Amino acid sequence: MEVVIVPDAEAGGELIAEAIAALLRRKPEALLGVATGSTPLPIYQALTAKVREGAVDASKARIAQLDEYVGLPQGHPESYRSVVLREVVEPLGLTEESFLGPDGTAEDVQAACDEYDKALAWAGGVDLQLLGIGTDGHIGFNEPCSSLASRTRIKTLTQQTRVDNARFFAGDITQVPHHVITQGIGTILDARHLVLLATGEGKADAVAATVEGPVASVVPASALQLHRHATVVVDEAAASKLKLADYFRHAYDNKPDWQGI
């Protein structure tokens, strides 16, 4: 696992957007797995800027969703499908045709999950999966004690995650669904490159447990330690509880330029 400490969220967004641009230059039809929440927004802004400047062509890119609320009506502005279309697909000049996501309105939720796993495999697998991290160490919506081998399935949110996400529902926790569909940890680990961005002091404990703690389902993000190409990008605040921060800085500063992340 590589840990890159950046000065702030904007620098993290730029670094990761450049990695995505490099991927798209190599493989224009790459399948990009995207996360929601506030943290990845600087990545999407930086990538959109590169596309608009002509620094990269994203017109053949494909976008895959990480997770979804269950039971929000079709087109609800806070369904993750709506968020990804608004924050990623439209700004990049793509259409819904290029988008893959699970159906959070399906009557048979497990069938929708199985179909989504199949669709990802059919599409050739995710090339680069972006991840945020919950304050409890979740990735996607894999809450603590999710199986490290899990596939896409329904999960029940912790009260902490519902409290954290209430800000997207005008602060009204009663509007935050209890149930979600999430790519499983096993599904996430199938992606060719995992890139987790964490910013702010509120993520410092979760980041330290992810990077320096044991691999344990109680910290779902620690599963990244099992992946052969996982990059954790953190700002100074999110890195503040890492014991090996100086080593991570030293390793990155001395990395050959051609290597990227």
Ligand SMILES: N[C@@H]1[C@@H](O)[C@H](O)[C@@H](COP(=O)(O)O)O[C@@H]1O
């Ligand atoms: N399902 C999403 C996660 O994918 C995201 O990583 C997390 C953190 O969000 P934020 O980046 O807003 O802190 O929120 C939600 O729970």
